[in-house]
Amino acid sequence: MKVTREYRLSLTDKAQAIVDKLSLEEKVSLMSGKVDIESLMAEEARNPNVHYNYIPFGAGGLPQFGVDEMLFCDGPRGVVSGTGQSTCFPVSMLRGATFDRELETAIGHAIGQETKAYGGNLYAGVCINLPYNPGWGRSQETYGEESYHLGEMGKALTEGVQEENVMACVKHYAFNQMEISRFKVSVDTDKRTEREVFLPHFKKVIDAGVASVMSSYNLYEGEKVGHHNYLLNEVLKEEWNFDGFVMSDFFFGINDTVAAANGGQDMEMCGTEFFGPRLVNAVREGQVSESKIDDAALRIVRTILAFTQNDDKAYGTDVLANQEHVALALQAAREGITLIKNQNVLPLDKKTDKKILVLGKLAEKENIGDHGSSRVYPPYVVTPLQGLSKVSPESELIYYSGEDLAHAKELAEKADAVIFVVGYNYDDEGEYITEDQENNYTGAVGGDRTKSLGLHEDEVALLKAVGPVNTNSIAVLIGGNMIMMEDWKDTIGAIMMAYYPGMEGGTAIAEIIFGDVNPSGKLPYVVPFQESDLPQVNWDTESQWYDYYHGYTKLEKEGTVPSVPYGFGLSYTTFETSAARFEVKNQSIEAQVTVTNTGDRSGDEIIQCYIGFENSSVDRPVKILRGFERVNLAQGESKTVAITVPFEELTWFNPDTDQFELEYMEYTVYIGTSSANDDLLAGIVSLQGESYDV
Structure with missing residues (x-):
């Protein structure tokens, strides 16, 4: 059965009857994680197959009262549990x-x-934090820079x-956009920025009925x-009517018993220090x-009953x-990999482009993203080099890591095409836990991209030196968010953003x-000409201000x-949009456009x-x-695409009235194939003075 919010709330009386029977100690036990980190670390040292969350992490549970234990599995690019059996999907950014x-x-x-196959009953992989600056090391775990898109x-x-x-558990609520300072930074912003930029995507997932929320480390x-009365009690539980439970981020998510409990924290994870x-x-x-x-206790019992009693x-x-899940991972990579530039280079022809030179250390790496808490252990990974060999077995593939630029140029002169595989891995970006930190059981180093949002210097040198030698050149970028390209992009014929494309990523590339x-992928972020066009962040700080504008809206x-x-x-192929129509209807703006595949x-x-x-x-x-909306079109086919925008998506937050308000005015509506004005058709709709329910 489908576990809706209405169904969960229908179990309130049953859950309350159970809670009424419990002693104080039993109720508090429901709020307490059970992991003994010292034992886990000792077991990890003895057994190479043991890693963070290799088995689900338990909390609470009172089987004598019919309440199952909460069994936590991390994400978001698959299930972290297991020792080499999970499907590794592409990262959320792809x-x-x-x-x-x-x-x-x-x-x-x-x-x-x-998750169920591993014995878990909670998946904590719905990560929707908004990267204020793309240098955030964990931004690969989220979907992009745009709040509406994140929520959807x-x-x-x-x-x-x-x-x-x-x-499902959504995380990390809220204002979690940096790694190096994540345990100490206090984020500040104005009320409109809070409500219009950083919280709407969380509300959308709450409204969709998510069972749990993980609070963030930061202040x-x-x-x-983790102690925040305003965010946890006033906004989440009271204003948004969240009926599930809040859990802390692990170990450092709370640091005061009284402040956490009074502030709205329902469950300490993954061990117990301040609760219990x-x-x-x-x-x-x-x-x-x-x-x-x-x-x-009521929130925890009601939620667990809803998902387990009639399972x-x-x-x-x-x-x-299995075959179906691996196929999904491959399909995601196929749909998300984004072609940014193509000067009549791609696609390569298997019949004529026989001798292919592949350059770059990452071409032979099983590079599926961060090695922190999001690390997934699949049965295999297809590297870019393996994928090229599999997809075009008749091609002569020549691989060279690229250290000697003169040698790389010699190889490029003799090749029919050159493929550069460049970018990042888990040492460059990811979850940050210092190497000397007592509880560094994930092995993560990673962190934010503090020095540059561009490629490594040796990769830039490789592209600039070898790119002009062979006009049939392709740069495949690997990374979790935006990569600056200005200092080398004119030397390369085609550029493809492959992100971290998962276990079948090499095949899709x-x-x-x-x-x-x-x-068919589309960039879920903007790429500027210079880093100074982006919001500036002090990555090692105790205080950070967030402005209202970031990303494409700032530019x-x-x-x-x-x-x-x-x-x-x-x-x-090529697409043409035409016959755009815009109207106000059913408390929404409705936009329509005809899309035609004009290519071959x-x-x-x-x-x-x-x-x-x-x-x-x-x-x-x-x-x-x-x-x-995503639409598939055969050669020569046309389809009408309709998009409905409810009035509530037009509102702004008025800090004087402390509520969202709808403006009665003319709105410009754009519909097309990117945010660039040249790719959009526009029209005007007017909201007069009618009474609209938002």
Whole structure:
């Protein structure tokens, strides 16, 4: 059965009856993680197959009262548990580039099934933090820079996971956008930025019925988020009517028993230090009301009952990395890999482009992303080099890492085509835990990209030296977010962003290079001409201010032309948009456009709808994304694509009235194939003075 919010709330009386029977100690036990980190680290030292979350992490559980243990599995590119059996999907940033809600829901189903196969009942892989600056090391775990898009993709994943009767956990709520300072930084911003930029995507996933929320490590306005009465109690539980439970981020998510319990924290994870006996004593000493404990226990019991008592879905280990799930991983890579530049280079011809030179150390690496808490252990990984060999077995592949530029140039002169594989790995970006930190059980180093958002110096030198030698040159970029290209892009004929493309990523890269698959990904971020066009961040700090504008909205507001616009991606076919229509209907703006495949092969296009606010009485973006649809078109085929934008997506937050308000004015509506004005058709719709329910 589908576990809806309404169904969960229907179990309130049953859950309350259970809570009423519990002692204080039993109720607090539900709020307490069970992992003994010292034992886990000792076991990891003895057994190479043991790693972070290799088995689900338990919390609570009172089987004598019919309440199952919460069993946690991490994500988001698959299930972290296991020792080499999980499907490793592409990172969320690549899946964001697909703009494909249906595919993300299907991936959610697969992940839910694999979570169950490991014995878990909660999946904590719905990561929707918004990268304020693309240098954030963990931004590969999220879908892109745009709040609306984050909410839509996070909602899709949540629905897929929970339709398998697995609790989904959305994270990291909130204002978690840096690694090196994540335990100490206090983020500050104004109220409009808070409500319009950094919280809407979380609300969308809450409204979709997500079962759990993980609070973040950082502070917000000077208060630790794991203790934050305003964020956890007032906004999440009271204003948004969240009916599930809040868990702390692991170990360092809370640091004060009384502040955490009173601030709205329901569960300490993954071990217990500040809850357990300390929380029992705090209640008995009158520092924490027992009603707080009752509320947390009710939330936990009700949620677990909803997902376990009538669970009709069971899966064995045969679903782990099975044919269907691996096919989904490959499909995601095919749909998300983004072609940024193509000067008549791609696709390569298997018949004429016989001698292929592959340059760059990453070409032979199993490079699937961060080695922190999101690390997934698949049965195999197809490298770019292996993928090229598999997809075009008749080609003569010559691989060279590229250290000697003179030798690389000699090889390039004799090749029919040159493929550079350049970018990052887990040492360059990822979850940051210092090597000397006591609890560094993940082995992560990673961190934020503090020095540069461009490629390594040796890779830039390789591209600039060898690129001009052979005009049939392709740069395949590996990384979790935007990579600067200005100092080398003119020396290369084609540029492809492959992100971290998962266990079948090498296959998808090769299929696109040789034209077996038509590229269709769209960048879920903007690429500027210079890093100074982006918001500036002090990555090692105790205080950081977030402005209202970031990403493409910042560039547009300042009149700065990007190198590559948000939502842009090339195809091997061509598309034409025409006959755009815009109207106000059913408390929404409805936009329609006819899309025609005018090229010589089938392909997918992603139609995007933006709303402009030039008539607003307050400061607002030039335009913001408010809808998208992916459409497949055969050669010569036309389809009408309709996108509906509810009025609530037009509102702004008025800090004087402390609520969202709808402006009655003319709005500009844009529909097309990227955020660039040249790729959009525009029209005007007017909201007069009617009474609209938002």
